[in-house]
Every structure is written in C-alpha cells, then in structure tokens.
Amino acid sequence: MAGILDLLNSDLGKTIISGVSGSTGAPQNKTADLLSIAMPVLMGAMQKNASSPQGAEGLLGAVMGKHDGSILDNLGGLFQGGVDDSVVNDGAGILGHILGSKQTNVEAALSQKSGMDMAQVSQILKVAAPILMGVLGKQARQNGVQDAGGLSNVLGGLLGGGQGSRQQSLIETFLDADGDGSILDDVAGMVLNSGAKKGGLGGLLGGLFGRR
Structure with a gap:
C-alpha cells in the first residue's frame, strides 16, 4: 500500500497541492512543505483515535459513509472557483474531532516549522x-x-508501512506534548527520510516545483 507521502508525490498529489494552494492563497512550495508534515500528523491522530473501540467505530462509519473517497473523483471541480464553504466547515469539524484540545498546539508547531502564519496553516488544514x-x-x-x-x-x-510504528510513536509523543513543536523535528526527519533529498522540511516534495 502506498504511503501518504507517495500520494502527495503523485499526479493526484500535485493536484491536491496546487488546489489547496490556490484555494488558500499560500505559495505552492510552502503548501507542499506543510502538507508533507501535516498529513502524516493528521493521519497519526486518526490512528490514535481509532485505538479505542468508540473512536474506531466512529472513523469506520465515516469512511463507509460520507468520506468514502468520492471527493477524490472530481478534485478539479472541488478546487475550481475556490473550495466550497461546506468542505471547509467539514474540515474544521474533522480537525476538531481528531485533534481535540491539541489543535491549536499542533497548528502553532506546524506554523513554526513551515514559516507560515497560523491563519494560513489553519485554512490549509x-x-x-x-x-x-x-x-x-x-x-x-x-x-x-x-x-x-x-x-x-x-x-x-x-x-509508512515498516516505519509506521516508529513514526506513529513520534506523532503520538508530539500530540501529547506541550505543543512547543520540538518533537516535530523528529517527526519531520522520520517522515521525510525515505529516499528524500536533504534540505529542510519539504525535501521530498521540493522537486515538484523545481527547487533543490
């Protein structure tokens, strides 16, 4: 199974990055940098929530129903003319559910590491x-x-398959930490390590935009 970063590095991922960038007004390279760290963190938060029977049941219900993957079938339409408020509101609800009281801390740490202001980080997420x-x-x-x-x-x-357990452990530590973002350096290193070019947060995705 392809990992979430493999997805971001695919043609579909390029569409997602370009669309999110256009919808939020953030530069594509910074959007790629942010998503390359934020997506695994959010996925890790989902996995953490799914570790309880109640959380697993709720997430399973969501992916069997409203979030069955159909949103990926027409990303061009989704991003054309700006993302609909209903999608953004849905995203806010998802973030509140999976991050809970840690949402502000997570957004602050991602802001610090990506060099984007918290308002942009929040909108992108x-x-x-x-x-x-x-x-x-x-x-x-x-x-x-x-x-x-x-x-x-x-x-x-x-x-991330074989690295998933270690990565998940780092992500859980980050989500449970005080929000200063220090552990995010380790998370970033783990996430971007596999076959990535060195050189910062967005090493893996920098090549998409001609950066080295």
Missing part, C-alpha cells in the same frame, strides 16, 4: 482534512475493510 479522509475512505474501500482491524491496517500502511 481545513481544506486538506476532508481530502485526507477521502484518501482513507478510498483505501478502505479498495481493501474491502469491514471492521476496525482492517481500518487500522490501512492507517498503518498510509503512515
């Missing part, structure tokens, strides 16, 4: 969250997921 849920829903559907165990396997695969 609100647009990205429903897409991320769509990715999870599509993977769950393709893998015939019917229960929490299957969903956990899909989440683990999206978080």
Whole structure:
C-alpha cells in the first residue's frame, strides 16, 4: 500500500497541492512543505483515535459513509472557483474531532516549522482534512475493510508501512506534548527520510516545483 507521502508525490498529489494552494492563497512550495508534515500528523491522530473501540467505530462509519473517497473523483471541480464553504466547515469539524484540545498546539508547531502564519496553516488544514479522509475512505474501500482491524491496517500502511510504528510513536509523543513543536523535528526527519533529498522540511516534495 502506498504511503501518504507517495500520494502527495503523485499526479493526484500535485493536484491536491496546487488546489489547496490556490484555494488558500499560500505559495505552492510552502503548501507542499506543510502538507508533507501535516498529513502524516493528521493521519497519526486518526490512528490514535481509532485505538479505542468508540473512536474506531466512529472513523469506520465515516469512511463507509460520507468520506468514502468520492471527493477524490472530481478534485478539479472541488478546487475550481475556490473550495466550497461546506468542505471547509467539514474540515474544521474533522480537525476538531481528531485533534481535540491539541489543535491549536499542533497548528502553532506546524506554523513554526513551515514559516507560515497560523491563519494560513489553519485554512490549509481545513481544506486538506476532508481530502485526507477521502484518501482513507478510498483505501478502505479498495481493501474491502469491514471492521476496525482492517481500518487500522490501512492507517498503518498510509503512515509508512515498516516505519509506521516508529513514526506513529513520534506523532503520538508530539500530540501529547506541550505543543512547543520540538518533537516535530523528529517527526519531520522520520517522515521525510525515505529516499528524500536533504534540505529542510519539504525535501521530498521540493522537486515538484523545481527547487533543490
């Protein structure tokens, strides 16, 4: 199963990055940098929530219903003319659910590491969250997921396969920390390590925009 960063580095990922950038007014390179760290962190938060029976049931219901992956079928339409408020509001609800009281701390740490202001970070995450849920829903559907165990396997695969457990441990530490963002350096290093060019937060995705 392809990881979430493999997705971002694909043609679909380029469409997501370009669309999120256009919808939020953030530069494409900074949007790529932010998403390359934020997507695994959000996916890790989903996996953490799914570790409880109630959380797993709620997430399974979401990917079997509203977030079944269909949002990925017409990304061009989604981004054309700006993302609809209903999508942004949906994203805000997803973030509130998976991050809870840590949302502000997570956004502050991502702001610090990406060099973007918190308002831009928040807006990007609100647009990205429903897409991320769509990715999870599509993977769950393709893998015939019917229960929490299957969903956990899909989440683990999206978080990086063999490195998933260590990465997840780092992400959990970050989500449980005081929000100063220091652990995010380790998370970033783990996320961007596999075959990535060196040189900062967006090393893996920098090549998409001609940066070295």
